[in-house]
Amino acid sequence: MAETRVPTVIADELHIVYRVNGAKTGKGSATAALSRIIKRGEERGVRKVHAVKGVSFVAYRGEAIGLIGSNGSGKSTLLRAIAGLLPAEKGKVYTDGQPSLLGVNAALMNDLTGERNVILGGLAMGMSREQIKARYQEIVDFSGINEKGDFITLPMRTYSSGMAARLRFSIAAAKDHDVLMIDEALATGDRKFQKRSEARIRELRKEAGTVFLVSHNNKSIRDTCDRVLWLERGELRMDGPTEEVLKEYETFTGK
Amino acid sequence: MSDRPSPDDGLSAAELAAKYGLSVSGARPGLAEYVRQMWGRRHFILAFSQAKLTAQYSQAKLGQLWQVATPLLNALVYFLIFGLILNADRGMSREVYIPFLVTGVFVFTFTQSSVMAGVRAISGNLGLVRALHFPRASLPISFALQQLQQLMFSMIVMFAVAIGFGSYPSLSWLLILPVLALQFCFNTGLALVFARMGAKTPDLAQLMPFVMRTWMYASGVMFSIPVMLADHPQWIADVLQWNPAAIYMDLMRFALIDGYGSENLPPHVWAVAGGWAALVALGGFVYFWKAEERYGRG
Numbered sequence: 001m002a003e004t005r006v007p008t009v010i011a012d013e014l015h016i017v018y019r020v021n022g023a024k025t026g027k028g029s030a031t032a033a034l035s036r037i038i039k040r041g042e043e044r045g046v047r048k049v050h051a052v053k054g055v056s057f058v059a060y061r062g063e064a065i066g067l068i069g070s071n072g073s074g075k076s077t078l079l080r081a082i083a084g085l086l087p088a089e090k091g092k093v094y095t096d097g098q099p100s101l102l103g104v105n106a107a108l109m110n111d112l113t114g115e116r117n118v119i120l121g122g123l124a125m126g127m128s129r130e131q132i133k134a135r136y137q138e139i140v141d142f143s144g145i146n147e148k149g150d151f152i153t154l155p156m157r158t159y160s161s162g163m164a165a166r167l168r169f170s171i172a173a174a175k176d177h178d179v180l181m182i183d184e185a186l187a188t189g190d191r192k193f194q195k196r197s198e199a200r201i202r203e204l205r206k207e208a209g210t211v212f213l214v215s216h217n218n219k220s221i222r223d224t225c226d227r228v229l230w231l232e233r234g235e236l237r238m239d240g241p242t243e244e245v246l247k248e249y250e251t252f253t254g255k
Numbered sequence: 256m257s258d259r260p261s262p263d264d265g266l267s268a269a270e271l272a273a274k275y276g277l278s279v280s281g282a283r284p285g286l287a288e289y290v291r292q293m294w295g296r297r298h299f300i301l302a303f304s305q306a307k308l309t310a311q312y313s314q315a316k317l318g319q320l321w322q323v324a325t326p327l328l329n330a331l332v333y334f335l336i337f338g339l340i341l342n343a344d345r346g347m348s349r350e351v352y353i354p355f356l357v358t359g360v361f362v363f364t365f366t367q368s369s370v371m372a373g374v375r376a377i378s379g380n381l382g383l384v385r386a387l388h389f390p391r392a393s394l395p396i397s398f399a400l401q402q403l404q405q406l407m408f409s410m411i412v413m414f415a416v417a418i419g420f421g422s423y424p425s426l427s428w429l430l431i432l433p434v435l436a437l438q439f440c441f442n443t444g445l446a447l448v449f450a451r452m453g454a455k456t457p458d459l460a461q462l463m464p465f466v467m468r469t470w471m472y473a474s475g476v477m478f479s480i481p482v483m484l485a486d487h488p489q490w491i492a493d494v495l496q497w498n499p500a501a502i503y504m505d506l507m508r509f510a511l512i513d514g515y516g517s518e519n520l521p522p523h524v525w526a527v528a529g530g531w532a533a534l535v536a537l538g539g540f541v542y543f544w545k546a547e548e549r550y551g552r553g
Contacts, residue, residue, distance in 0.1 A: 007275050012268030021457065058271065084281025085385050087549050093280040094272035098388060106382035107303075111310035120306050123299035124387050155313060 008179055008210045009059040009082055009099065013091035016052040016074070016081050016234075051077040053234040054091070061096075064211040066225035066242065068218075068249055074234040075214045079181045082212070096209065099179035100125070102172050114145055114152040114159070114167055121171040135174050142200070143170035144193060166193050173200050180208040218246055283548040286541070292390045300393050304401040326409035329364075330357045330416065337477045345482050351514040354417045358511055359476040361409045362504045365402055366442050367467045372398035373446030374453035374460050377550050384551040391550045392543050395450035399443040403435070413511065422513040430510035438503040440532040444539030451543050454550050474500040479519065496521045499531040 052074045059065055067075045080086040083099045107124035108117045118139050122132035143166045145151045145159075156164055166189045182201065189197065198220075205211045205224070215221055221228065221242065228245040230238040238245045266274065284292065293300075312321040333356055337343040344352035376395040377384060384391060410431075418424070453459045473495055475483070480501060484492040495501060506528060508515045521527070 007271060007277065010268050010272050010277060056268070058268075080385055082280060084388070085551055087281060087551065092268070094268065094277035095280040096275065096277050099280065100388065101386060103386055106380075106386040109306055109310045111313040112306055116306060116309075120302050123296075123302050124383075124389065126296070126299075126389065129298055 005060040006096075007058050008061050008096040009057075010094040011055055011057050011078075011082065011091070012094070014052055014055045014078075014081060014088055014093060015050070015090040016077050016086055017089040018049040018051055018077075019046045020049060021046055051234055052081065052231075055231070055234075055236045056091075057229060057236065057239055059210050059212075061209045063227055064205060064213065064225045066221040066228040067212060067214045067231060068216075068221060068228055068245070069231035069237075070253070073231045075231055076183055078231065079183060079212060079214060082179075083181060095179060097178035099181060100175070100177045102177075102180060102182045102204075103168075105168050108156065108168065108171075110157040111155055113155055114140075117156055117167070118152075118171055121168075122174065125172070125175050127175055139170045139174050142173075142196070143167045144196075162189055162193075165189055169197055173197070173204060177204065177208050179210045179212075180204055181212040181214075183214045218250070222246065281548055283544070286544060289390055289392075289544055289547070293392060293396075296389050296393050299389065300397045300400065303393070303397040304404065307398070307401045308404050322405070322408040323411055326361060326364075327412045329360060330412060333357070333360050333477065343478050345478060347479065348514065350420045350422075351512055353420050354413075354422060354512045355479075355508055355515060356477055357413055357416045358508050359504045361406065361413055362438070362507050363471050363474060363476050363500055364409070365406045365438065366445070366500055366503070367471065368405070369399045369402045369442035369446045370449050370467060371460075371463060372402060373449035374463055376446065376450040377454035378457040378460070381551065391450075391547055392447060392540065395446040395543065396443055399439065399446045402442065403439050406435070417511050422511060425513075427510050431507065434503060434506045434510060434528070437528050437532040440536040441499055441503070444532075444535030444537070447539035447543040448535075451546050454546070470498075470500060474498060474504065476504065481519070493521070497527060499528075499535070502528050502531065 055078060067078065069075050077086065079101060081088055082093050082095065083101050084093070084095070085101065107121050109120070112120065118136060119129075119132055122135070122139075123129070127135075140146055140152055143163075145163060145167055151159065151163070156167070159167070169189070201224070211224070213221065213224055225242050228238075228240065228242045228249075229236060230245050230249055238248055272278075283289075308322075309319070312318055315321055317324065334353060337356060338349075338353060347355060373395045376398050377391065380394055383394075414424075449459065449463070474480075475495065480492050480495050484495070496505075502521075502524060505520055506524060509517060509520055
């Protein structure tokens with residue numbers, strides 16, 4: 001690593017709280033719900049889920065950081081907060097440029113053809129029409145959708161789940177990012193496609209300043225990351241070099 | 256973390272961020288910057304609205320034919336109830352009343368569905384909001400645009416009905432364009448307002464159909480306000496006639512129907528139509544932008 005380390009992401013005592021409507025608290029009757037709506041101020045009908053509790057860290061340019069922890073420990077939430085997609089309850093995240101989450105699923109529509117979804121997904125990620133046109137063939141070839149016939153002109157709802165996942169990944173991975181965040185994106189498709197997507201992620205890593213990877217697969221964390229953050233119940237339990245943290249984590253999970 | 260001493264040790268997070276020019280993630284941009292970002296996303300806004308429109312009927316056998324068939328059936332139902340059974344025409348000739356009714360229904364539906372889509376624009380698309388970066392106002396604007404395109408299909412039916420009842424295309428039909436533009440601005444503003452409110456209180460999606468229906472009956476969709484309220488104080492009719500939904504409906508009827516002359520329009524009608532559009536569009540945009548960084552909390 002270079003002598004002067006340039007920070008790209010700083011999380012400062014970050015707290016994230018989800019508010020869930022309709023989760024049962026207290027009396028579940030309609031009148032109770034009505035009185036909760038009428039009484040303003042403290043939102044009482046709403047249950048709060050404190051997903052991330054006071055996490056602080058500094059990430060530097062050129063780092064690949066793995067996020068580990070059991071299910072529901074706040075890994076994905078933390079990623080979204082870094083990307084500025086989830087508002088922080090307390091604390092702040094500072095970033096260099098605009099971090100982006102690798103994933104475009106939410107923008108795609110099952111009733112549209114694969115072709116239109118490539119365009120829609122690209123536009124949703126902020127690519128221009130020209131950029132999409134230039135990358136279009138590359139995206140389709142990468143997904144391998146057309147290997148077994150002309151599937152790209154069929155609606156996405158007719159795809160098998162594996163095919164749909166491959167197309168989604170191909171669209172998402174078509175854009176270059178400053179700070180890139182990947183949420184278990186490696187585990188899609190068949191063996192052949194997994195290899196291809198791993199290679200693409202390595203490419204993206206080289207181009208991106210900093211990479212965050214959420215995964216339950218300790219092997220892919222070892223392969224790609226040089227630093228690991230271990231989250232447990234929304235708290236940062238450990239932060240250090242990959243081997244050190246993974247060793248502790250594996251003891252903890254009894255592996 | 257770092258095992259080497261660094262010149263940055265001892266700096267607070269904020270100082271460190273300032274030193275390297277890092278900015279707060281997810282902070283709300285200034286209004287001018289926000290408008291610039293929106294402009295950058297214009298292709299997305301258009302593509303998203305078209306995609307939604309196409310996806311709507313993609314599983315039906317008749318496919319996109321439903322874009323026209325749905326408003327046609329709608330017009331038929333209203334004709335059956337109000338034209339044949341209730342005789343709500345109140346002295347209007349059939350040649351005027353049927354196009355009057357159909358125009359009213361379509362124009363009001365445009366506003367109504369823009370509001371309903373607005374309420375769900377953020378709360379119904381949390382997945383999208385939590386996954387990708389874009390100015391959030393893109394969503395309500397895109398939904399309003401979808402309704403505009405939907406209205407374009409309804410216009411085919413509207414033209415057919417007008418011609419069928421003896422109002423032939425004339426120069427006054429050109430007035431449809433400014434009316435549509437103004438109403439679209441008004442609807443977009445309304446969609447933005449309700450998108451912010453709906454993001455905070457999703458219950459509005461349950462409440463709004465009733466509000467919208469009340470508004471519809473009060474706006475003279477199936478009757479003429481001055482005729483219907485002739486024996487009531489004048490100010491009630493005035494208030495109802497000056498409400499934006501009635502204004503846009505009346506202007507559209509004036510443009511389209513031969514027997515519906517300017518004597519049916521309130522004074523200064525174009526100024527009022529423009530005023531409503533500007534006020535609600537600008538106000539709605541600023542109101543929506545003010546909470547930009549909070550969408551997505553759910």
